[in-house]
Amino acid sequence: MSTKRMRPSGTWEYIIRRKGILPKPLSLTFDTEEEGDAYVKRLEQMLDAGILPEDLVARRSDLVSIDDAIRSYMTEVSLPSSDASLLNALIDRWNGQVLTGVDYQWAGVKSMKRKDVMAPSTIRHYVGALARCFDWVVRSGTPSLATNPLRLLPKRYATYTDEDSAAVRAQDKKPKEGVHRDRRLWVDEEKAVRRILAGEKPEKRQRGPDLNFRPAMEFLFELGIESAMRMREMYTLDVDQVDVGRRTVFLDKTKNGSKRQVPLTTVAIQSFENYMKAVKDGDPEMSGFEFDGGRLFPWRDGCRDRKVLAGVSVRLSGQFGRIFAAAGCGDVTFHDLRHEATSRLYEKTSLSDVQIAKITGHSDTKVLMRYSNLRGSDLAVRLW
Template identity: 65%
Template sequence: MLDAGIVPDELIAQRDAFISIDEAIRAYLTSHSLVTSEIALLGRLMDRWKKEPLTLVNYQWAESWIRSMKRVDNMAPSTIRHYVGALARCFDWVVTSGSTLLPVNPLRLLPKRYATYNAEDGAVVKTQNKLVKVDVCRDRRLSVDEESAVRRILAGHKPEGRQRALTLHYAPAIAFLFELAIESAMRMREMYTLTLDQVDTGRRTIFLDKTKNGSKRQVPMTSIAIGAFESYVARVQSGDLAMQGFTFASGMVFPWWHGSKNTEPDAIRDLNLRNVTLQLSRQYARIFDAAACVNLTFHDLRHEATSRLFEKTSLSDLQIAKITGHTDPRVLMRYANLRGSELARMLW
């Protein structure tokens, strides 16, 4: 009856605040505090299923959607998992709210590796002259020589084979961000949005109150990170010309992001953040290229810093996860071989 546009009398009396998929998503967004990335994902899904009844949502619907993401949208498995995870959490809330229209969340019934392309998916994709997407697991490490080469470029030395040094705007900030990345395992956005009151050198910690996965965490500062921070602060406070007039008057640690205003729409804020991330990624790509660090990205520094935590400390996996902000223990399993190598050196 619902599919035919007829709402039975018994449902009218106990009608939920939503009867369609987009209404359910909108209600979920309104009643929950979500991270920016999840809001964006659900916003796209809300546009995709306008006015589609919740009664259509079953296991066959879930399989059809995933098939479409592979064969039509040609998404990477990791992207598919992000979309499914976001909507699954929304549907969990719908089910637990007692909705009569969605008694079971079919997304929780999907088998393992549901996002991986099977042979049939691959055949369909290839007929469209597209590539079968696979998850890319980066394991790029920063060698000692490469690290030294990057520092030389950041210090203003001329790259080998070039006529002049790179022009780096806010060079002290660029150099400090690099040091902080390999010492803390923080994400780029977590760093360039820092305020001074988040950094406590007395307690040797940086407090992150809003992260990618929505959780708060305290990041311990190594002695190298503290030294780099204090040196950077001294240069800014001394009016270093390389900082182009930037001061700490706004309370921000770095010069690229000035915070968001309370009246600023989330969409505008997210766009500005993405632009800063893109700008910095390009800047470091130039630096790494000048230092002859082939195929190195800024995000690889987070992998490098996490690897060093496993190699140089006796911290447990859980303790390291609290530092890095990884919520899925399976992600940290990539680093298990590093600790195994260190343990092997202790054997007779």
């Protein structure tokens, strides 16, 4: 017998049970009730006759749905926090949908555009995390998924087609466009940001932004623009991860899960030493913080819980957003400093793409190229 229910998303979930044929209840999801009724009716007729459909034969010993695969993957594989967060959001989205229903024509990407109206970059993040999960499923030998169909998606799969855009507009919504982030700090803007971080009052304003732990804010800005590290990689650092003699920072926790050493410029080293001196000398602007527990920055208490760190990232991003606004460059984000630092590695050094990727932590040089936003004016002076 089977049961059915409409999920909050509007899809229909069917649970089919057959002792002796199905080792456990089979959950299927359909876009419409009519489609589900028709499929389940045919399936039940075959099951009543003792016949297990061919597409379910491989699942006799191990019936696996997308959410089953995600849970197993997250249990058995050590994941970076970014992937874990994305996959947690996807578990309920495809609850009960069988892996055998995932193929090249799979509608999962289409629904992200037409139903959820996600930005192309967001779609790529979700699909990337799920593709890595499916890679593991394939390697594990689960017969339900012999190959990873997400690896067959065409280029620009996340870009809205005319049909996607029409479907979104029919809901009185606006299709999302891919945004290539290429904002860089101009020299005058960088000087203005440093003046604000030094405690100067912004022009035409009665007061500046809140600069709680100002020396730490100042050092974080310098480290970001000089090292190309991600914000979370920096504010979760311990003091002993910085090796002044070798001019390196050792990162044991990164977004993609790999460890790496980041070389530091002389500017970054000087900023580090100035900050260390401020804390050790009892600078009143760092009141309440010491290098207890080995922490380099004051914004976390040693906890590495993803939700806690996400809250810290949001608060710091907002605080720097106000600093940039006070400096007259309010469209700059803290993450743009990573773009800026990466671009400077191309402009000021002769390092190769592979060497720069080792510094920035990019596993794909195609992604790296999106970060290296070289100014046309700087390139022009190199021409004849």
